[in-house]
Amino acid sequence: MKALDLKLDKIKDEILKLHEMAKDAMSLCLDAMYGDEEKRRAVSEIEKEADVLNTDVDNDCLMAVALYQPVARDLRFVASIMRMSANYERITDLADKIAKFRVKKRIGEDELRLMQKTLLEMFDVVIEALEGNTESLREKLVEKDDLLDDLYLKVIQKGKEAMKNQDDINDALIAIFSAKHLERSGDILSKNGARIIFIEEGRRVWIK
Amino acid sequence: MAGHATDKIVVRNLNAWYGDFQALKNINLSIKKNTITAILGPSGCGKSTFIRCLNRLHELRSDAKIEGEILLDGKSVFNMDPVEVRRKIGMVFQRPNPFPTMSIYDNVAIGLKLNGVRDKKALDRVVEDSLKKAALWDEVKDKLNMPGTSLSGGQQQRLCIARAIATNPEVILFDEPTSALDPISAVKIEDLLVDLKGNYTVVIVTHNIQQAGRVSDYVAFFWMGELVEFGKTAEVFENPKEELTEAYLTGRIG
Numbered sequence: 001m002k003a004l005d006l007k008l009d010k011i012k013d014e015i016l017k018l019h020e021m022a023k024d025a026m027s028l029c030l031d032a033m034y035g036d037e038e039k040r041r042a043v044s045e046i047e048k049e050a051d052v053l054n055t056d057v058d059n060d061c062l063m064a065v066a067l068y069q070p071v072a073r074d075l076r077f078v079a080s081i082m083r084m085s086a087n088y089e090r091i092t093d094l095a096d097k098i099a100k101f102r103v104k105k106r107i108g109e110d111e112l113r114l115m116q117k118t119l120l121e122m123f124d125v126v127i128e129a130l131e132g133n134t135e136s137l138r139e140k141l142v143e144k145d146d147l148l149d150d151l152y153l154k155v156i157q158k159g160k161e162a163m164k165n166q167d168d169i170n171d172a173l174i175a176i177f178s179a180k181h182l183e184r185s186g187d188i189l190s191k192n193g194a195r196i197i198f199i200e201e202g203r204r205v206w207i208k
Numbered sequence: 209m210a211g212h213a214t215d216k217i218v219v220r221n222l223n224a225w226y227g228d229f230q231a232l233k234n235i236n237l238s239i240k241k242n243t244i245t246a247i248l249g250p251s252g253c254g255k256s257t258f259i260r261c262l263n264r265l266h267e268l269r270s271d272a273k274i275e276g277e278i279l280l281d282g283k284s285v286f287n288m289d290p291v292e293v294r295r296k297i298g299m300v301f302q303r304p305n306p307f308p309t310m311s312i313y314d315n316v317a318i319g320l321k322l323n324g325v326r327d328k329k330a331l332d333r334v335v336e337d338s339l340k341k342a343a344l345w346d347e348v349k350d351k352l353n354m355p356g357t358s359l360s361g362g363q364q365q366r367l368c369i370a371r372a373i374a375t376n377p378e379v380i381l382f383d384e385p386t387s388a389l390d391p392i393s394a395v396k397i398e399d400l401l402v403d404l405k406g407n408y409t410v411v412i413v414t415h416n417i418q419q420a421g422r423v424s425d426y427v428a429f430f431w432m433g434e435l436v437e438f439g440k441t442a443e444v445f446e447n448p449k450e451e452l453t454e455a456y457l458t459g460r461i462g
């Protein structure tokens with residue numbers, strides 16, 4: 001069905017775009033938090049654009065369902081993309097939250113940077129899957145997701161220690177919140193990975 | 209097990225021919241009681257032939273041949289009187305085909321009359337009951353003596369359904385029952401199918417994939433005389449096992 005294919009191609013382009021936006025936001029947010037005003041504005045811009053694009057994707061998917069009544073892979077694709085799109089939008093939200101923090105002291109910076117790096121690697125795994133290679137996607141995501149969980153615990157530990165010093169409580173809380181947002185973003189991205197497996201193979205898997 | 213759908217019709221190793229041409233190849237499939245099974249597949253794949261085998265219409269053709277087993281409630285239809293098989297397994301065709309010279313009333317009563325029922329009260333009751341089940345009663349109750357052909361296409365199709373119901377069948381076969389109807393009439397027939405499955409086992413041949421999705425519990429996908437895939441409608445529509453089914457359902461065959 002030519003008309004449906006064109007619509008699905010458009011939706012696919014949009015989800016790839018959203019993926020890139022979420023990744024960009026995540027790659028900028030820590031520098032923003034550590035004081036880079038330009039990156040802070042950039043993340044905020046991305047967050048707003050992602051909101052709009054997510055609404056477009058939602059609308060396109062609904063229209064595809066209403067007009068073409070997709071089935072089989074097409075149905076799995078459309079239904080999953082609606083979720084995935086909302087998930088990417090949520091990730092830009094979390095990046096924006098991190099970017100809006102301001103710290104005096106960089107508590108747990110090494111761990112946070114490593115969390116960010118791991119998350120960006122997860123984005124690459126997911127994009128490869130979106131482009132058709134789902135081989136050991138689940139395993140790769142689980143491994144990185146576990147690493148994020150470990151690092152999150154480490155940041156909590158460092159934060160707790162830092163809190164012994166009255167003056168650092170605020171920065172310690174921010175470090176913990178940021179780690180929480182990064183860890184959460186990893187979960188959400190894993191869910192998108194699971195969705196891609198569902199689209200391609202019709203299997204429902206849980207990553208987490 | 210109580211509450212579980214049981215097999216109403218079981219088809220085993222069914223082969224059917226028109227002369228030398230083999231139209232059905234080794235079909236195996238079970239149709240569950242009180243469910244709607246949709247038969248899907250491209251033109252010429254053997255859908256009509258298949259359902260015509262079920263009520264032994266296929267073998268009426270002089271060049272027809274049939275092999276294999278068809279069980280109705282566990283008993284071979286080939287060991288039953290063909291007339292009895294056709295009473296138990298009714299059929300509704302693509303084009304509404306009321307008997308042109310007969311009134312609405314007689315179109316419904318004809319099967320019973322042919323079976324020797326003469327009691328006017330009994331006939332009245334069955335006619336009313338069948339027309340109600342076919343969701344046509346309110347539209348025709350004041351003009352039962354008008355010719356069946358005076359009705360609209362959609363009404364005629366429901367009349368044919370009433371006619372099929374009147375002889376109290378257990379299974380009703382529908383061969384593209386809505387393809388000649390406007391969307392509103394088609395929806396009425398679809399609603400009716402869903403109502404009917406409470407009392408009957410329904411098999412419907414359709415070219416309308418979405419219709420199969422809307423009304424059926426199971427789908428069977430045929431391709432060049434073979435059964436490619438059979439399963440629960442929701443499962444087949446979400447995730448067909450066979451690539452051919454996927455290609456057909458998504459309109460990418462060819």
Ligand SMILES: Nc1ncnc2c1ncn2[C@@H]1O[C@H](COP(=O)(O)OP(=O)(O)OP(=O)(O)O)[C@@H](O)[C@H]1O
Pocket residue numbers: 226229231249250251252253254255256257258
């Ligand atoms: N009377 C006949 N004589 C010879 N071949 C026939 C006859 N009727 C049907 N066939 C062939 O048998 C095959 C199956 O026909 P059938 O009518 O069962 O297909 P179908 O799936 O119902 O198609 P459609 O969707 O067009 O109604 C076709 O290839 C057809 O050409």
Ligand SMILES: [Mg+2]
Pocket residue numbers: 255256257383
């Ligand atoms: Mg046919």
